[in-house]
Amino acid sequence: MPWELRDGEPIIDPALVRALLSEQHPDLAHMPLGEPVRGWDNTMVRVGDRLALRLPRHAQAETLLDREVAWLPRLASQLADRPSGTARPAHYATPAIPTPARTGVPRAGYPFRWAVVPWVQGTPAVQVPLEVRDAYAPSLAATLRGLHQPAPADAPASAFRGVGLADIEDRFTRRWDSLAGDLSRERRDQLAEVWRRAVDAAPYSGPRVWLHGDPHPNNTVLAGVGPGLGPMHSSPVLVDFGDLCAGDPASDLGSALLHFSPAGRDTFVTAYDAGRVPDPALWARARGWAVNYALIFAAQSPGEALRPLGRDLLA
Structure with a gap:
């Protein structure tokens, strides 16, 4: 831990x-x-x-x-x-x-x-209620749209983020095998289908864009939220850029989806897609990444901040 x-x-x-x-x-x-x-x-x-x-x-x-x-x-x-x-x-x-x-x-x-x-003064988003996280879905979408710009040719790469899902499938399978037995048969089938669609989706063919690498709710600070602080700032602040890299934005988006309820996810997707050509393959890959991250978080020790997020998505 x-x-x-x-x-x-x-x-x-x-x-x-x-x-x-x-x-x-x-x-x-x-x-x-x-x-x-x-x-x-x-x-x-x-x-x-x-x-x-x-x-x-x-x-x-x-x-x-x-x-x-x-x-x-x-x-x-x-x-x-x-x-x-x-x-x-x-x-x-x-x-x-x-x-x-x-x-x-x-x-x-x-x-x-x-x-x-x-x-950054504030409170990690993982510590606030789900309805507060849902409220910033458009702001987080705008922040990631702003970040996901073409990166220079020498920008760092990662073996774990921004890559094709085939590159992480072995790790995914090990995590899946260790946790899938805790799920209902219906939920196992649903999540397996999400992963299958993600792997089968058209691979990313655009320019390598900048990625935060790990924009989950414990790396997101809500400025002005906390004891003695004022109202919530309109824009969440991403911190901890240690996994900064360039590649397919689907991995960032998969992590971001774990912030929200199903309704909040819909709001996030709509806001991120504003003004751009719809790309169903991007979101199929992102949802596969979300399942992958949920497995990682769900396997953490009891008491870890991100464990409930993973368990909630898998349930």
């Missing part, structure tokens, strides 16, 4: 954070610190009101952080430089890209590179 230490994982506490800041960014070392919060790959520690330290928990997470440091400024620049001579359509929204503000190197007994990143 994210909050449990892996073997050999460095212990990240306020004393370590103070030591890293004092040596490498002394102008930040006096700021108040929040409590360390562990995610799957990184521990986040709030620094003052507007910043946080993003500290990898393991070597692979350091590689993902390196990707963010290298690519997020380029992505932010590309999206900001889109033509603005005419009003941007309502179905596009320029995403907020949490570009790392500073970087750090291994010191004080901590073995990985790290970064200072913007802090």
